[in-house]
Amino acid sequence: MRALTLHLKILITLLVALGIGITAYQIFVLGIPVTEDETDDLWSIDAKVEFVANTKGPIKVQMFVPPLNQNFVSLNESFISNNYGVSVNRNDGNRRVTWSSRRAKGTQTLYYRLVMTKRYSGNGEQQAPAASGSIFREAIPMQGAEKIAAEALLSPIRQHSADVETFISEAIKRIGNPNDENVKLLLGGNASVSNKARIVESILSIAHVPLERVHTIRLTPEQLQQTPELWLRSFNGKNWLYFNPQTGEQGLPSDRMIWWHGDQPLVTVEGGKTESVSFTLNNSEINAIRLAQLTDQNTHAQFLDYSLYGLPLSTQQTYQIMIMIPIGVLVILILRNLVGIQTLGTFTPVLIALAFRETQLGFGIALFTLITALGLSLRSYLEHLKLQMLPRLSVVLTFVVILIAMISLFSHKLGLERGLSVSLFPMVILTMTIERLSITWEERGGGHAFKVAVGTIIAGSLAHLLMNIPQLVYFIFTFPAVLLVLVGFMLAMGRYRGYRLTELLRFKALLKD
Amino acid sequence: MFGLIKTWKALKAKGIMGINQRNADYVLKYNKRSLYPIVDDKIITKLRAIEAGIQVPQMYGIIETEKDIDRLREIIDGHNDFVIKPAQGAGGDGIMVIADRFEGRYKTISGRIIRHDEIEHQISSILTGLYSLGGHRDRALIEYRVTPDPIFKSISYEGVPDIRIIVLQGYPVMAMLRLPTRQSSGKANLHQGAIGVGVDLATGITLHGTWLNSKISKHPDTTNAVDGVQLPDWNGFMTLAASCYELCGLGYIGVDMVLDKEQGPLILELNARPGLNIQIANDSGLTWRTQRVEAHLQELEQAGTQETPAERVRFTQQRFGHVQPRN
Numbered sequence: 001m002r003a004l005t006l007h008l009k010i011l012i013t014l015l016v017a018l019g020i021g022i023t024a025y026q027i028f029v030l031g032i033p034v035t036e037d038e039t040d041d042l043w044s045i046d047a048k049v050e051f052v053a054n055t056k057g058p059i060k061v062q063m064f065v066p067p068l069n070q071n072f073v074s075l076n077e078s079f080i081s082n083n084y085g086v087s088v089n090r091n092d093g094n095r096r097v098t099w100s101s102r103r104a105k106g107t108q109t110l111y112y113r114l115v116m117t118k119r120y121s122g123n124g125e126q127q128a129p130a131a132s133g134s135i136f137r138e139a140i141p142m143q144g145a146e147k148i149a150a151e152a153l154l155s156p157i158r159q160h161s162a163d164v165e166t167f168i169s170e171a172i173k174r175i176g177n178p179n180d181e182n183v184k185l186l187l188g189g190n191a192s193v194s195n196k197a198r199i200v201e202s203i204l205s206i207a208h209v210p211l212e213r214v215h216t217i218r219l220t221p222e223q224l225q226q227t228p229e230l231w232l233r234s235f236n237g238k239n240w241l242y243f244n245p246q247t248g249e250q251g252l253p254s255d256r257m258i259w260w261h262g263d264q265p266l267v268t269v270e271g272g273k274t275e276s277v278s279f280t281l282n283n284s285e286i287n288a289i290r291l292a293q294l295t296d297q298n299t300h301a302q303f304l305d306y307s308l309y310g311l312p313l314s315t316q317q318t319y320q321i322m323i324m325i326p327i328g329v330l331v332i333l334i335l336r337n338l339v340g341i342q343t344l345g346t347f348t349p350v351l352i353a354l355a356f357r358e359t360q361l362g363f364g365i366a367l368f369t370l371i372t373a374l375g376l377s378l379r380s381y382l383e384h385l386k387l388q389m390l391p392r393l394s395v396v397l398t399f400v401v402i403l404i405a406m407i408s409l410f411s412h413k414l415g416l417e418r419g420l421s422v423s424l425f426p427m428v429i430l431t432m433t434i435e436r437l438s439i440t441w442e443e444r445g446g447g448h449a450f451k452v453a454v455g456t457i458i459a460g461s462l463a464h465l466l467m468n469i470p471q472l473v474y475f476i477f478t479f480p481a482v483l484l485v486l487v488g489f490m491l492a493m494g495r496y497r498g499y500r501l502t503e504l505l506r507f508k509a510l511l512k513d
Numbered sequence: 514m515f516g517l518i519k520t521w522k523a524l525k526a527k528g529i530m531g532i533n534q535r536n537a538d539y540v541l542k543y544n545k546r547s548l549y550p551i552v553d554d555k556i557i558t559k560l561r562a563i564e565a566g567i568q569v570p571q572m573y574g575i576i577e578t579e580k581d582i583d584r585l586r587e588i589i590d591g592h593n594d595f596v597i598k599p600a601q602g603a604g605g606d607g608i609m610v611i612a613d614r615f616e617g618r619y620k621t622i623s624g625r626i627i628r629h630d631e632i633e634h635q636i637s638s639i640l641t642g643l644y645s646l647g648g649h650r651d652r653a654l655i656e657y658r659v660t661p662d663p664i665f666k667s668i669s670y671e672g673v674p675d676i677r678i679i680v681l682q683g684y685p686v687m688a689m690l691r692l693p694t695r696q697s698s699g700k701a702n703l704h705q706g707a708i709g710v711g712v713d714l715a716t717g718i719t720l721h722g723t724w725l726n727s728k729i730s731k732h733p734d735t736t737n738a739v740d741g742v743q744l745p746d747w748n749g750f751m752t753l754a755a756s757c758y759e760l761c762g763l764g765y766i767g768v769d770m771v772l773d774k775e776q777g778p779l780i781l782e783l784n785a786r787p788g789l790n791i792q793i794a795n796d797s798g799l800t801w802r803t804q805r806v807e808a809h810l811q812e813l814e815q816a817g818t819q820e821t822p823a824e825r826v827r828f829t830q831q832r833f834g835h836v837q838p839r840n
Contacts, residue, residue, distance in 0.1 A: 337533060386634060388641045442606070444704060497538060499531040504520045509727045509793055511523050 008495060012488045019484030026479055036474040039285040040117055042075070043219055046282070047112040049267055051275035053104040059084075059271035061099040064215075064260030065112055068095070072116045072257065080111035094260045108272065118254075137210040140202045149182040150203050157203075164209060164236050165250065168200075172232070172248030175200050193230050197245045200232065210234060213263055214242065216256040221283040228259055228266060228279075308477055320477050321357070326486050327476070328353050328463035333493055335462070340500030341455040344436050351429045352460035353467055361464060365457060368430070371403055372453070375434035376441070383438075397431040528798025530789060539803065543682065543764025544785050551761045552783040556600045556654050558761070562780055565760050567753065569780050570596075570773070571657040579640060582633050585655075594658040597636060599644040599651045605700045607644030609635050610658060622671065622699070659779065662772040664745060668692055670734040672699030676712070676750055676770045676778075679787050679799065682810055683758030684825045685751050685768075686802040686833065688712040689791045690719055690744065695734050703790045708732060710739045711795035715834020717747025723793040748826065749778045755822035757783060767791075795836075802833050 026032045053059055065088070068074050079086045084099040099110055142150055153174055161167040175183055175196050186199045201211045212235075215228035231252060232243045242252035252258075260266070269275040308319055328350040335341045343349050356364040378399050382392050404427060433456070441449035466472065476482050499507075524531075530539075551557050562569045573595055574588035575581075589595055593614055599607040609632065610622040618626050636653045638644070645651040665674045672693035679687045689709045693699045696706030703709050708729065711720035719742040722729045732739050744750070754768040757780065767787025770778050792799055809828065813819065820828065 340532075386638065388638070389643055390641075445706075448704070495537055497531070497534040499521060499524060499529075500533060501517070503531045504517055504524065506726055507524055507529050507793065508520065509723070510527060510529060510796060511520065 005495070008491060012491050015484045015491070016488040019481045019486075019488065022481035022484075023479045026481070032478060034475070035471055037471075041219075042115065042117050042284045044282040044284070045114045045116070045217065046280040048278050048280070049108075049110040049112070049275065050278075051108055051269050051272040053106060053108050053272045055105065057103070057271045059099075059101045059104050059108070059269070061110060061267065061269050061272070061275075063097050063099075063110075063112065063267040063277070064264075065095050065097050066114065066217075066257060066259050067093060072118050074114060074116045076113075076115040078111075078113045080113065084110065092262070094262065096260075137205055137208055139208065140205040142202060142206075145185060149185045150206060153180075153182050153186075153203060154206060158207075164234065165241055167207065167209060168204060168211070168232075168234055168241070168243055169248040169250055171200055171203055172196075172243055172245060175203070176246060176248065193245055197230055197232060200245065204234075212261055214261045215259050215266065216252070217259050217279060217281075219255045219257055219283075220281065226279050226281075227277075229256070231256070233261070308480060316477075320473055321354070323476050323480060323483070324467040324473055325350060325354075326483055327472070328467050330486055330490065331463040331466055332459055333490060335455075335459050337493055337496060338500060340502030341459060342452050343456045343459045344433060344440070344452055348429070348433060348436070349456050349459035350463055352433070352456065353463035355429055356460065356464040357468070361461060364464075365461065367407070368433075368457065370407075371400060371430055372434055372437065374403060375400055375430065376438055379434055379438040380441075383442075393431065393435060396434055397427065400427045400430050400434070524798075528801030528804075529792055530799040530803070532789065534800065535786075535789060539681070539765040540786055544766075545762070548762050549785055552763060552766065552785050554600045554652075555598060555602075555782055556652055558780075558783055559654070559656075561760050565756070567756060567760060567780055568776065568778065570659055570771075570776075573655045573657065575600075576636055576640070576653040576655070579637060582636055582640075585633060585636065586629075588655050592657075596656050596658045597632065597639070598654045598656065599639040600654050601645040601649070601651050602639075603644075605702055605705075607635070607639055612658070659771045659781075660774040662745065662774050664742070664772075665692070667735055667737045668732045668739050668742065670694050670699070670732070672697075672701060673771055675701045675781060676744070676772070677709075677784075677787065677791065678750065678754040678768045678770070679791060680754050680758060680766050680768055681803050681806050682764045683755050683820075683822065684806045684809075684829050685714065685754045686806060686829060687791050687795055687797070687799060688714055688750075688754075689794045690739075690742075692722075692732060692739065694724075694732070703788060708739060709790055709794035710742075711791070711797075711836075712744060712747075713834055713836050714751070715830040717744040717750070718742065719744065720795060720836060723790055726790070726793065728793065728796070745772065746777055751826040751830070752822050753778050753780060755825045759822075797836070802829075805832055 027034060047063070047065075049061060049063060051061070061084075065077075067090070068077075079088075079097060079099070081099050083104065084101045086097060086099055088095060088097045090096075097112060153171075157167060157170045157174055161170045174180065175186075177183055178191065183199075186203075187195060197213060204211050212233050214231045214233050216231055217228060218226060220226075230245055232245050233240045234243070235241075241250060243250055267275055267277050308316060308323075311319065329347065332343065332347065332349050336343060336346075352368065355368075358364075359367055375396055379392075379396055382395060387395070437449055437453055440452055551561060556572075556575055559569050559572055563572075573592060574584070576585065576588075594610075594612050596611070597609040602608065611619045611632070612622045613620040615626055618628055619632060620626055639651055639653040642649050642651050659673050661669070661673045668674075669692040674690060674692045677689045677691055678685045688711070690712055691701040691703065692708040692710060693701050694706055694708060698705070701707045703723075706725065708722045708724045710722040712718070713720060719740050722732075722739045724733065730738060730740050750770055750772075753770060757766065757768045758764070761783055763783070763785055765785075765787075767784035769781045769784065771781050773779050789799070806829070
């Protein structure tokens with residue numbers, strides 16, 4: 001006996017650990033969302049290039065597009081253009097699209113569209129391109145007053161900084177101060193961001209600190225026309241350090257996406273003029289699981305392959321019902337062995353709960369009660385005829401079918417569409433319920449039969465309610481390993497020896513003295 | 514909630530056995546599934562008992578097929594009263610008790626006059642499985658009608674009172690007298706409204722009773738006191754019950770017996786899942802007693818000996834008998 005108990009304990013521990021382990025792996029490692037309501041941002045970015053084509057000669061438009069090895073997953077990318085050849089080439093961490101055409105006339109419009117999401121990109125840090133860059137650069141030659149002003153600025157920067165990081169930060173802050181005479185001289189009246197960046201770059205070059213320009217797009221749901229925002233970055237030997245050229249703040253905010261880096265303009269047009277690029281961002285939310293299925297095709301993460309989501313859609317729907325049956329069974333187990341409610345048969349309430357799916361709860365209970373009551377009266381009439389079991393059951397079943405048909409007809413005439421759902425209400429379940437209830441009635445009396453019937457309805461309703469909580473259905477369908485935990489609990493219940501709740505009432509007489 | 518916990522603890526302290534504990538610790542542990550047919554089928558029980566020399570109501574005949582029904586007259590020939598039972602019936606269903614013959618017809622115990630073909634229909638219903646557990650085909654058993662000892666006249670209503678003794682591994686641990694009432698329509702089933710009266714294991718004197726889960730001391734129909742009645746031949750009952758372990762091999766059973774006016778204690782049937790109301794009737798918990806027996810069995814096992822039914826009866830009578838009556 002003891003060995004058996006130990007055996008059981010080990011088995012339960014194993015099952016629960018396995019269930020929790022697999023689920024935790026799915027949630028924390030694979031990142032599968034815990035609720036269905038979880039949504040993810042999906043960004044659709046349009047870059048529209050407009051220019052006026054020269055009347056003669058070939059046209060070649062080159063534009064930077066984001067490199068795809070960043071911390072996002074591209075779901076779709078398209079180049080929309082009429083009569084243009086498209087080619088994309090990579091160069092030094094940038095990607096550039098080239099549209100070319102033999103000839104064109106008037107205003108030309110070209111589109112680039114990227115649909116991307118930040119989720120499911122795996123571990124961004126590891127995915128980032130093996131960071132590389134130079135950590136030394138030659139000083140940019142300067143002359144005269146500029147050189148003196150730069151050097152004058154440099155010495156306090158040196159004093160106020162500890163390393164490359166703070167050095168750059170401090171330099172940007174100094175240049176940002178419009179009251180400084182030296183800064184005024186260096187800027188020469190042009191206080192634009194790009195000019196500031198240029199000055200910062202040349203000052204840092206004196207200290208042999210390399211600096212690179214990065215052009216970013218802001219991922220914001222606000223509908224505004226934006227132009228690429230300039231950021232500066234420097235390589236410290238291990239990572240890229242990003243700086244805001246206005247404030248000197250370090251670190252790239254998470255809503256920025258790098259479009260390209262370097263000093264070249266976003267778009268260059270040969271054979272055209274007055275080119276302009278405008279960006280439009282569109283943010284939509286998408287169900288996290290759907291998104292996962294979409295990204296599945298675009299990334300190496302195939303974590304949904306071996307889940308129930310890998311099944312055909314119609315089969316999935318069946319499984320969403322089937323996988324909840326253990327929950328219903330668990331309800332019955334608890335109600336019978338812990339609470340002590342009496343039900344008809346063992347799993348009849350689960351079948352009734354499944355039947356409630358089609359009729360809705362309130363209507364289902366009304367229907368169940370009505371048909372069972374009518375069936376019982378028929379059954380008690382048949383009792384007088386002293387029929388054998390099988391013919392009697394057949395008569396009851398036929399009667400139930402006729403009853404259901406009549407209820408459907410009436411409710412349809414009355415305009416209650418709900419009544420039509422009855423047609424699929426499992427009548428065999430009803431017949432067996434009537435039969436068993438009437439046997440109980442004869443053997444144990446009406447009071448007991450009523451008690452059992454009410455217990456069955458309660459158990460069935462409870463099971464139905466639990467089996468139809470969408471969040472629970474989603475959770476168990478997505479993390480089926482939870483069922484192992486349930487099995488563990490059921491096994492433990494198999495050796496539960498305590499009182500049932502109703503027994504406390506039943507034996508109460510023993511305590512009165 | 515707090516009250517429930519208190520009740521729980523009080524019941525535990527009293528050693529009251531719950532259904533879950535009965536199933537897990539006794540029924541599943543001591544009753545081998547393969548032996549169930551012996552107790553579920555009254556015919557097998559009876560044949561086994563006859564083989565072992567244990568007193569049972571005399572069997573007149575068995576009807577197995579529809580064709581056999583023709584043999585009914587032959588079987589009941591020479592018997593004025595008899596009982597027809599389904600072999601695998603539950604809860605006393607489908608039992609027909611014929612008390613007498615009357616002008617070529619039959620008279621049931623309640624005084625109704627029925628024709629011969631009505632009896633045949635009843636047997637036919639039994640054969641189709643109308644009364645059997647799970648609706649399987651069944652056999653009909655025709656046997657001696659027990660006439661209850663007159664001692665029960667004052668404390669029972671119709672029917673035959675029976676004595677239920679719970680037997681663990683051959684040790685009778687608790688006993689109860691079951692008295693039919695008007696509400697139970699002559700049946701001795703507690704959940705149908707019969708009275709259960711606890712019996713002192715040593716003396717065979719009745720204790721207080723239980724009726725529908727509450728304690729009572731008088732029979733609701735005859736208003737006579739049910740306690741303090743000395744059951745005749747009590748040691749005979751105890752030994753009979755104890756020997757049922759060897760008969761069926763099941764370790765935890767309820768033995769149902771009757772006291773016939775002429776033949777004395779007879780075994781009616783065995784039950785592999787005896788109810789728990791016997792605890793209310795005896796105002797005592799089963800767990801406490803079964804654990805004493807289990808401890809005793811362990812001692813015996815270590816000593817490498819076994820006890821005879823008579824020794825087992827003596828053991829439990831000494832340990833659990835001589836209950837002080839409550840005021």
